[in-house]
Amino acid sequence: MNNSSHVYIGLMSGTSLDGVDGVLVSLPDTDDSGNAGNAGASTRMQMLASAYLPFSPELRQQLMALQQPGENEIHLEALAANALAQRYAACIASLLEQSPATPVAQIRAAGVHGQTIRHRPELGYTRQTNNPSLLAELCGIDVVADIRSRDVAAGGQGAPLVPAFHRAVFGAAGACRVVVNIGGIGNISILRTDGTTTGFDTGPGNVLMDAWIAQQHGKAYDENGDWARQGQVHAALLAALCDEDYLRQAPPKSTGRDLFRPDWMAAKLQAFAAVAAVDVQATLCAFTALTIAADIAQHAADADSVYVCGGGAYNACLLDMLGQQLQQRGCHARVTTTDELGVSPNHVEALAFAWLAQRFTQRLPGNLPEVTGARGLRILGALYPA
Structure with missing residues (x-):
């Protein structure tokens, strides 16, 4: 077991459509066995900062409108994705302000969920709107995004992804x-x-x-x-x-x-x-x-x-x-x-996406096929380099 650690960011905005939860966390490196769980990791997980930024009424309305089909929705989604990336960037800035001893160069990656606007795994897709390219430009940090799609491509539901993390830490x-x-x-x-x-x-x-x-x-x-x-x-x-x-x-x-x-x-x-x-x-x-x-x-x-x-x-x-x-x-x-x-209820999902970003950077699977129904273990996400 490798006992070194690296710093990650996790950002989560969920189906409540209220805002974004962010964490800055030092996570212990896992082994390369391919196991999605890492029992005992919670004892060496160190929270460095946390932040919550509510969505503006305008952004919430934009995202809510995208929950169902509408006119000109491709254009409207693109605008909402840009606004969401700006909000994510503000959350990251808040995390870094709280942890001045953690320079950007030390952050291995940010795991970013995006905002689910369609989830239709029975039709072969799930859509989390986001602009990770813009977020990488704004923050100068590697961004791991589109984390659910690979599981769906492998025949899975793409959700829930948190059980692997829950096993690792709880x-x-x-x-x-x-x-x-x-x-x-x-x-x-x-x-x-x-x-x-x-x-x-x-x-x-x-x-x-x-x-x-x-x-x-x-x-x-x-x-x-x-x-x-x-x-x-x-x-x-x-x-x-x-x-x-x-x-x-x-x-x-x-x-x-x-x-x-x-x-x-x-x-x-x-x-x-x-x-x-x-x-x-x-x-x-x-x-x-x-x-x-x-x-x-x-x-x-x-x-x-x-x-x-x-x-x-x-x-x-x-x-x-x-x-x-x-x-x-x-x-x-x-x-x-x-x-x-030992983990605040508001931080669990954001921590999970920091953990999923870690799995991606270590080229380790993040899904559990017995949970999602995927054909096998898969490395989840796509990289948008700083």
């Missing part, structure tokens, strides 16, 4: 752990006691709750789940929400805003116009908790602990509902957040 001998990322979409990583890892997208995370509170109150999200907690779960509406083919599909599988979008929700709500808005919010929260809990109970009933990351980790109502749903299914895993493992 895996523990003799423990069955589940890591739940709740961004716009929810996904789980099951870290089994025998060292194997599985994972998939469970369905909506925050996307429907965010859309409903924005529609009803003009807020970006339901802070702490306080509004949802004031309502009552409507059983018939919950059953209608659960009547979705995706939820019955066997993994490997992945989803996104292509399916769980506002008009999907509007169609489900059409027969429930008399339900109070606050009760709709409570039911949407219960829907996210139920879909995650049902998948954990089915695929990891023996889990010791469930560690939540992403924005949903800060929704206390959602975490309470998740715990209740697990208990109802006979799964007694403790529900907590990745803070307990």
Whole structure:
């Protein structure tokens, strides 16, 4: 095992469309065995800086408009990609300001996710808009981007990619752990006691709750789940929400805003116009908790602990509902957040893309075929040199 380390940047802007999370991190080099996991790496991973930059209302509107077909969308995507690269560059500048002892020349690469605007692996593509060439020009740092496409080209879903990282930093001998990322979409990583890892997208995370509170109150999200907690779960509406083919599909599988979008929700709500808005919010929260809990109970009933990351980790109502749903299914895993493992829930995905950039620079695979369904291990990403 090579015990040297290199500095990487990870940038993540997810399906919540709220902004970009960035990390500057020193990662221990991994071996060349081809294993996507590197158990124990968390003990030598050193966070140097972190930053969050919200999207401007204009950029968020641009990106939101690209979530569905529209007129002149190639031109509009190009403009949004340029604006996004500028925002990424500002996030990198913030990271470097916080760590003056880390010169640009010491940064091996920046792993940049881009913003998903289409995810259609069943048609052979996934599209994360970005302008990594512009970002490399702005920052003078090697950029590793387009990280999902190679897995899709190999017959995989291109998502989730985080389970390999979760195994590397959160895996523990003799423990069955589940890591739940709740961004716009929810996904789980099951870290089994025998060292194997599985994972998939469970369905909506925050996307429907965010859309409903924005529609009803003009807020970006339901802070702490306080509004949802004031309502009552409507059983018939919950059953209608659960009547979705995706939820019955066997993994490997992945989803996104292509399916769980506002008009999907509007169609489900059409027969429930008399339900109070606050009760709709409570039911949407219960829907996210139920879909995650049902998948954990089915695929990891023996889990010791469930560690939540992403924005949903800060929704206390959602975490309470998740715990209740697990208990109802006979799964007694403790529900907590990745803070307990020494990593802030807001930093996990950005760290994952720094780790994926490291895998690329070392020419090591970043996917897990048993998770994505790809034909084999693949080196993920494309390089845009400084």
